[in-house]
Amino acid sequence: xxxxxxxxxxxxxxxxxxxxxxxxxxxxxxxxxxxxxxxxxxxxxxxxxxxxxxxxxxxxxxxxxxxxxxxxxxxxxxxxxxxxxxxxxxxxxxxxxxxxxxxxxxxxxxxxxxxxxxxxxxxxxxxxxxxxxxxxxxxxxxxxxxxxxxxxxxxxxxxxxxxxxxxxxxxxxxxxxxxxxxxxxxxxxxxxxxxxxxxxxxxxxxxxxxxxxxxxxxxxxxxxxxxxxxxxxxxxxxxxxxxxxxxxxxxxxxxxxxxxxxxxxxxxxxxxxxxxxxxxxxxxxxxxxxxxxxxxxxxxxxxxxxxxxxxxxxxxxxxxxxxxxxxxxxxxxxxxxxxxxxxxxxxxxxxxxxxxxxxxxxxxxxxxxxxxxxxxxxxxxxxxxxxxxxxxxxxxxxxxxxxxxxxxxxxxxxxx
Amino acid sequence: xxxxxxxxxxxxxxxxxxxxxxxxxxxxxxxxxxxxxxxxxxxxxxxxxxxxxxxxxxxxxxxxxxxxxxxxxxxxxxxxxxxxxxxxxxxxxxxxxxxxxxxxxxxxxxxxxxxxxxxxxxxxxxxxxxxxxxxxxxxxxxxxxxxxxxxxxxxxxxxxxxxxxxxxxxxxxxxxxxxxxxxxxxxxxxxxxxxxxxxxxxxxxxxxxxxxxxxxxxxxxxxxxxxxxxxxxxxxxxxxxxxxxxxxxxxxxxxxxxxxxxxxxxxxxxxxxxxxxxxxxxxxxxxxxxxxxxxxxxxxxxxxxxxxxxxxxxxxxxxxxxxxxxxxxxxxxxxxxxxxxxxxxxxxxxxxxxxxxxxxxxxxxxxxxxxxxxxxxxxxxxxxxxxxxxxxxxxxxxxxxxxxxxxxxxxxxxxxxxxxxxxxxxxxxxxxxxxxxxxxxxxxxxxxxxxxxxxxxxxxxxxxxxxxxxxxxxxxxxxxxxxxxxxxxxxxxxxxxxxxxxxxxxxxxxxxxxxxxxxxxxxxxxxxxxxxxxxxxxxxxxxxxxxxxxxxxxxx
Numbered sequence: 001x002x003x004x005x006x007x008x009x010x011x012x013x014x015x016x017x018x019x020x021x022x023x024x025x026x027x028x029x030x031x032x033x034x035x036x037x038x039x040x041x042x043x044x045x046x047x048x049x050x051x052x053x054x055x056x057x058x059x060x061x062x063x064x065x066x067x068x069x070x071x072x073x074x075x076x077x078x079x080x081x082x083x084x085x086x087x088x089x090x091x092x093x094x095x096x097x098x099x100x101x102x103x104x105x106x107x108x109x110x111x112x113x114x115x116x117x118x119x120x121x122x123x124x125x126x127x128x129x130x131x132x133x134x135x136x137x138x139x140x141x142x143x144x145x146x147x148x149x150x151x152x153x154x155x156x157x158x159x160x161x162x163x164x165x166x167x168x169x170x171x172x173x174x175x176x177x178x179x180x181x182x183x184x185x186x187x188x189x190x191x192x193x194x195x196x197x198x199x200x201x202x203x204x205x206x207x208x209x210x211x212x213x214x215x216x217x218x219x220x221x222x223x224x225x226x227x228x229x230x231x232x233x234x235x236x237x238x239x240x241x242x243x244x245x246x247x248x249x250x251x252x253x254x255x256x257x258x259x260x261x262x263x264x265x266x267x268x269x270x271x272x273x274x275x276x277x278x279x280x281x282x283x284x285x286x287x288x289x290x291x292x293x294x295x296x297x298x299x300x301x302x303x304x305x306x307x308x309x310x311x312x313x314x315x316x317x318x319x320x321x322x323x324x325x326x327x328x329x330x331x332x333x334x335x336x337x338x339x340x341x342x343x344x345x346x347x348x349x350x351x352x353x354x355x356x357x358x359x360x361x362x363x364x365x366x367x368x369x370x371x372x373x374x375x376x377x378x379x380x381x382x383x384x385x386x387x388x389x390x391x392x393x394x395x396x397x398x399x400x401x402x403x404x405x406x407x408x409x410x411x412x413x414x415x416x
Numbered sequence: 417x418x419x420x421x422x423x424x425x426x427x428x429x430x431x432x433x434x435x436x437x438x439x440x441x442x443x444x445x446x447x448x449x450x451x452x453x454x455x456x457x458x459x460x461x462x463x464x465x466x467x468x469x470x471x472x473x474x475x476x477x478x479x480x481x482x483x484x485x486x487x488x489x490x491x492x493x494x495x496x497x498x499x500x501x502x503x504x505x506x507x508x509x510x511x512x513x514x515x516x517x518x519x520x521x522x523x524x525x526x527x528x529x530x531x532x533x534x535x536x537x538x539x540x541x542x543x544x545x546x547x548x549x550x551x552x553x554x555x556x557x558x559x560x561x562x563x564x565x566x567x568x569x570x571x572x573x574x575x576x577x578x579x580x581x582x583x584x585x586x587x588x589x590x591x592x593x594x595x596x597x598x599x600x601x602x603x604x605x606x607x608x609x610x611x612x613x614x615x616x617x618x619x620x621x622x623x624x625x626x627x628x629x630x631x632x633x634x635x636x637x638x639x640x641x642x643x644x645x646x647x648x649x650x651x652x653x654x655x656x657x658x659x660x661x662x663x664x665x666x667x668x669x670x671x672x673x674x675x676x677x678x679x680x681x682x683x684x685x686x687x688x689x690x691x692x693x694x695x696x697x698x699x700x701x702x703x704x705x706x707x708x709x710x711x712x713x714x715x716x717x718x719x720x721x722x723x724x725x726x727x728x729x730x731x732x733x734x735x736x737x738x739x740x741x742x743x744x745x746x747x748x749x750x751x752x753x754x755x756x757x758x759x760x761x762x763x764x765x766x767x768x769x770x771x772x773x774x775x776x777x778x779x780x781x782x783x784x785x786x787x788x789x790x791x792x793x794x795x796x797x798x799x800x801x802x803x804x805x806x807x808x809x810x811x812x813x814x815x816x817x818x819x820x821x822x823x824x825x826x827x828x829x830x831x832x833x834x835x836x837x838x839x840x841x842x843x844x845x846x847x848x849x850x851x852x853x854x855x856x857x858x859x860x861x862x863x864x865x866x867x868x869x870x871x872x873x874x875x876x877x878x879x880x881x882x883x884x885x886x887x888x889x890x891x892x893x894x895x896x897x898x899x900x901x902x903x904x905x906x907x908x909x910x911x912x913x914x915x916x917x918x919x920x921x922x923x924x925x926x927x928x929x930x931x932x933x934x935x936x937x938x939x940x941x942x943x944x945x946x947x948x949x950x951x952x953x954x955x956x957x958x959x960x961x962x963x964x965x966x967x968x969x970x971x972x
Contacts, residue, residue, distance in 0.1 A: 199965075
C-alpha cells in the first residue's frame with residue numbers, strides 16, 4: 001500500500017517533471033524507452049454472449065434446423081452472410097472489422113469455450129470467470145490479481161492494474177493494489193490547482209490513517225494513480241494511426257487502455273466489461289439487437305489494434321463471457337441461458353488465423369450439454385493459463401487457478 | 417402512497433405493547449417521552465422552549481446508529497432530538513409510517529409539481545411519448561385539424577420520466593420523516609429490480625414503484641411477490657409477456673417458451689441460487705407462467721391472462737404438482753416458492769446484510785428466517801425482530817456498513833441540512849458516483865456490500881461530491897452554511913472543526929481526521945482572526961468538504 005510519504009514525494013515538482021520526461025520519450029523508439037512490461041487486457045462480456053451467432057458453425061445443418069429465424073447464412077450468400085474463417089466457421093457480418101486481424105494472424109477464436117460448472121445463473125457464472133475457481137464460491141480474490149502476485153518480475157507502479165469501469169471487478173480483487181475508474185477525465189479532484197492539491201493532500205493524510213482497511217488501501221492507490229494520470233492528461237494525445245473508436249462505453253474504455261499503454265505508465269493488466277448480451281427476446285440475425293452489440297465489440301477491438309500499432313506485439317487481449325446460449329431459438333425470437341460460447345484472443349504472440357475448437361460431433365443432439373446446449377469443451381482457464389504463460393512467463397499457474405490442472409492433451413497452443 | 421395520516425401520539429401507545437420494543441422495552445419509553453419525539457420533529461418552525469439538558473452520549477450514539485440504518489443519516493441536531501425523545505420510540509414509529517406526520521414533506525413535494533409522479537401509465541405514455549409517436553401525432557393533428565389551431569401542450573421526453581422519478585427518490589430520502597419507509601422502498605425495488613431502459617419499462621416504472629412496491633413493503637411477502645409478478649414492468653423486463661406454451665397457436669413469427677422470469681424468480685426473488693431448484697424446475701415454472709402478459713402495452717398497460725398461450729399440462733415445481741391449467745398455475749407457483757424455507761432464509765439474509773453487516777451473523781439470519789416463516793411472511797414482523805436484535809445494536813455493527821453512492825449523496829445533503837429542488841443536476845451527480853437510479857441493468861439490482869462500491873475512481877468521485885456540496889456547487893441544493901459553524905467565534909481551528917464535525921457527523925471526528933482538517937485550516941486561514949464568527953471563516957467550506965469526504969462519513 002501507499003503511505004503518506006510516497007504520495008507527498010510523488011506530488012512534488014521533481015516527481016512530476018520526471019514523469020513528463022518519461023512521457024515525452026514514451027512515443028520514441030530506441031534505447032531511451034524504458035523496458036515495458038507485457039500487458040494482458042481482459043474484456044468481460046456480461047450477460048452471456050451467443051457464441052453460435054458471433055462465430056457461426058455454418059457447416060452444421062443442425063444449426064440451421066435449430067434457428068429458423070436467428071441463423072446467419074453461410075459465407076457467400078450476400079451481405080448478410082457469415083464471413084468465412086475456415087471450412088467450418090464464419091464470423092457474424094457485424095464483426096467484419098475483426099476479419100483483417102484474423103486474416104493477418106493477430107486474432108484467434110476459441111470456440112465451445114466455457115466453464116466446467118453447469119450453472120445457468122449469470123451471477124454465479126460471471127463470478128467463476130473472474131474468481132477462476134468454478135464451483136467454489138468461497139474464493140475471495142480474482143485470478144488476474146493472483147496472477148500479478150505470482151509474477152516475479154512485476155513492478156510496483158500505481159497503475160499496474162486498472163479496471164476501466166465504475167466499480168472494481170471481482171477479477172481484480174486481491175492483495176495487489178488495483179484501481180478502478182470509469183474514465184480518466186473523472187479521476188481527479190476538481191477545482192483550481194492550488195485548492196485541489198491542498199484538498200488532495202488533506203484527504204491523503206486522513207485516509208492514510210483510516211480505520212477501515214479497504215478505504216485506507218483504496219485511497220492510497222487512488223491518490224497516487226490520480227496524480228500520474230493528471231500528468232498523463234497534460235500530454236494527452238488522441239488515438240494513433242488513425243484509429244477510429246466507436247462512441248460507446250467500450251470504445252471509450254479501450255481507447256483509454258491504449259492511451260495508458262502508449263504512455264508507459266507500467267500497466268500490466270487492464271480489465272473492462274460490456275453488457276447487453278442477454279438476448280432472450282428479439283435477438284435478431286445479421287441485423288438487430290445482437291448485431292448492434294457485436295458491431296460495437298468488433299469495431300472497438302479493431303480500433304484498439306490499430307491504435308496500438310507495433311505495440312500490439314506486447315499486448316494480449318482476451319474476451320470472455322459467462323456462458324453461451326441455447327442452440328435452439330426460443331419462442332420469443334431469442335435464446336435462453338446455455339453453456340459453451342466463444343472467446344477472442346487478440347495480440348502479440350497469438351497464433352491467429354485459426355479457430356481453436358474441440359468440436360467433436362458439434363451440434364448433434366447426442367453431443368449437446370444437457371441435451372440442449374453447446375458443450376464447453378475448452379475451459380476458460382485453458383485460455384487464460386496459456387496467456388499467462390506467454391505474456392507473464394509464469395512457469396506454473398497453480399497459485400493462480402487453485403484446483404485446476406492444465407493437461408498437456410488440452411493444450412491449445414494459442415501462443416508461440 | 418395515500419395513507420391516512422394518524423397523529424403520532426395517538427398511534428404510539430398501542431404500538432409499544434404490540435412490538436415489545438428493544439433495548440429496555442416499554443418501561444423505558446413512557447408515553448410522555450414518546451410524545452416528545454413528534455413534538456421535536458414537528459415543531460421546528462416554532463421557537464424552542466427553554467434549553468434542555470444534553471442527552472446521554474450513549475443514547476445519542478444509539479440514535480445516530482438508528483438514523484444511519486433505518487434512514488439516510490442524521491440531520492444537524494436530529495440525533496440529539498431522537499435520543500432525548502427515546503430511540504426505541506423513534507424506531508417503533510418508523511415501523512408504523514402512518515403514525516408519522518409527513519404532511520410538511522408531502523406538501524413540499526407537491527409544491528415542486530413534478531408532473532410525472534402522479535400520472536398513470538396511460539398518462540405517462542401520452543405526455544412523455546416516444547419521439548416517433550409524438551411526431552406522428554403532431555402530423556396527424558396538423559392534417560386532420562384542417563387549419564384549426566392545435567395548441568397541444570408541448571410533449572416531454574421519455575427520459576424525463578426516469579429523471580423525475582430519481583429526483584423524487586432523492587427528495588424523499590433527504591426530507592421525508594418516514595425514513596424507514598424510504599429505505600425499504602429502495603431495498604424492495606432493488607430486490608425486484610427492473611431496468612428502466614429496457615423496451616417499454618420506462619413508462620411503467622413510475623407506477624411500479626408507486627403502486628406495486630411502495631404500498632406492500634410492510635405487508636406479506638407473498639403479496640409483494642404476487643404484485644411484482646403481475647406488474648407490466650416485471651412482465652416486460654424479464655420477458656414473460658412474450659412467453660407462450662410450446663406449440664401454442666401463434667400468429668406470424670414462431671412463438672414459445674421464455675425462461676427468463678422463471679429463472680430469476682427462483683434465483684433472485686425467492687429461493688436464492690443455492691435454494692435447491694433444478695433446471696427442470698425453471699422449465700416447469702416458465703410453463704406455469706405462460707399466458708401471463710400485458711394488455712394495451714402502449715396505453716394503460718395492464719396485466720392480462722391469455723388462455724390460448726397457456727401450457728395446460730400438469731407441472732412439477734419443487735416437488736409440488738400443479739394441475740390447475742390456467743391463470744392459477746402461476747399463483748400456485750408463487751404460493752410454493754413464497755412458502756419455501758429457502759425463501760425465508762434468502763430474504764432474511766438479504767435484510768440482515770442491508771441493515772446489519774455485509775456478512776451478517778448466521779444466528780441473526782436464522783432468527784429472522786424463523787420470524788419470516790412463523791409469521792407467514794409478514795415483513796413487519798421480520799423488521800421488528802431485526803430492530804430489536806442485539807446484533808443490530810452491537811457496538812461492532814455501528815459504522816460497519818459502507819454507504820452506497822445513493823446513501824452517501826442523501827446522507828451528505830441531510831448532514832448539511834440542505835434542501836433540494838428536484839432538478840436533474842443532482843440525479844446526474846449520483847449517477848456519476850456509480851449508481852444510475854432505476855437504470856441497473858442486471859436483475860440482481862445494485863450491490864449491497866462494500867466491495868462493490870469501494871474503489872479508486874468511486875472514492876475520488878465521492879471526495880469531489882463532498883467538496884462541491886460544501887462549496888454550494890451542487891445543482892439545486894441549498895443550505896445554511898453559517899448554521900453548521902455555530903454561533904459566535906470558535907476559540908481556535910480545533911474548536912471550529914469540532915463544531916463542523918458535530919454538525920455533520922453527529923459525533924466527534926476521528927483523531928487523524930480532526931488533526932488533518934485543523935492543519936489544513938491553519939495552513940490557509942490567512943486573514944481570519946479567531947475572534948470573528950466561525951460562520952465567516954474563509955475555510956469553512958473546505959472544512960465541511962473534508963468532513964464529507966472523510967473515511968468516517970463513508971460509513972454508516
